[in-house]
Amino acid sequence: MNTLAVAVGEGTRVFLNFSVSLEDGSEVDTNFGAEPVDFVVGDGSLLPGFEQRLIGMAPGERQLFKVPPEDAFGQPNDNNVQVMSRQHFDDDAGLEIGVMFAFADAAGGELPGLVVAFDDAEVTVDFNHPLAGRNILFDVLIHRVEPAELH
Template identity: 50%
Template sequence: MKGLAVDKGTRVTLNFALKFTDGQVIDTTFDKEPASLEIGDDNLPENFEAYLMGMSAGERGDFEVPPEKGFGQHNPSNVQMFQRSDFSADMVLEPGVMISFADARQSELPGVVSKVEGDQVTVDFNHPLAGRTLIFEVEILDVEPAQPTH
């Protein structure tokens, strides 16, 4: 008998790995505790949940995730220029440094310094995985009905 299939209203325990197409691992649970999540709880982006639908315990899958279904395409308008004076004098500004900004709604918005030239600081607000095709490897360990929330 086949167990419960992954669908809305289920709690899934799984191991996963997110990799670049060259095999470089970005994140994985295969070497630690498995992840447990409720479908639709936003722990996993909806597009990634879609790959799990219909799978049941004991199944494995490898999915190639194009940018549109992953973290979106790289958007040039998400790259902003700032003056060095916009930052505190003691802040280290060099390529790769992540800085947290507050957006118009005061939500946290992370940006990564991509270039520093003289007084110009270029910050990229695209998701670090934007524009990348990813491999989503998954092993479903358990699927059970989600507990109703009171």
């Protein structure tokens, strides 16, 4: 092993491949088979619960982590399920249970919402993250770790 190898930690840039999947084996996201992505530890690119599990890993190391909801996308919050008037949706909006719509949030950004119920008068939309309440399998292969200031 290279004596200059650095372990993942504060002040490092990490190059990795990863996959995120659910316990039933369905893959949510992956970059295996593509070029590694990189991030600087603490830059907010990864959720803290994912980033924390990488600390101490070395180049060439691969691990599979089971990340509980509290360290991933949180638990569903009943306050994030909203009932709206059907008038907020165009007649040709294609309302169906399971359809995702983008809504404007207070800051002018986009907030995805999942239609969970509707009738002639109201539409119930769930704004919880689609992975809230789920255990996440986080498969990681570290390619390179270097001091962040070299990049």
